[in-house]
Amino acid sequence: MDENISYEIRVAPGRAGSDPEAPDWQVCELEDGVIKNDADIYDNLTYAEAQQIARHVDQEKEEAGDAVS
Numbered sequence: 001m002d003e004n005i006s007y008e009i010r011v012a013p014g015r016a017g018s019d020p021e022a023p024d025w026q027v028c029e030l031e032d033g034v035i036k037n038d039a040d041i042y043d044n045l046t047y048a049e050a051q052q053i054a055r056h057v058d059q060e061k062e063e064a065g066d067a068v069s
Contacts, residue, residue, distance in 0.1 A: 003031045007057055009050045012043050020047035027053045 008028045011017030015024035027050050029040035042053055 004033070005061065006030045006033070007054045009047070009054055022046065025050040027057075029057070 006029075008030055010026055010028060011024055012026045016022070017024045023044040023046060025045045025047050026041055026043040027045065028035050028042075029037075035041065042050075045053065
């Protein structure tokens with residue numbers, strides 16, 4: 001089963017998200033556009049940390065795909 005995996009940076013529920021230095025941000029793993037497991041939500045991040053995690057997991061995914069090819 002091939003799922004379309006993507007990552008979304010978003011403001012955590014109940015947080016303002018107005019300060020990029022505040023730990024108001026989450027990175028969510030989406031499978032076919034939906035969060036299927038709460039364990040796939042990384043939260044309490046600053047915006048810069050969220051960007052770094054999203055880049056890292058996307059890079060790992062690309063490298064894994066290259067290894068399979």
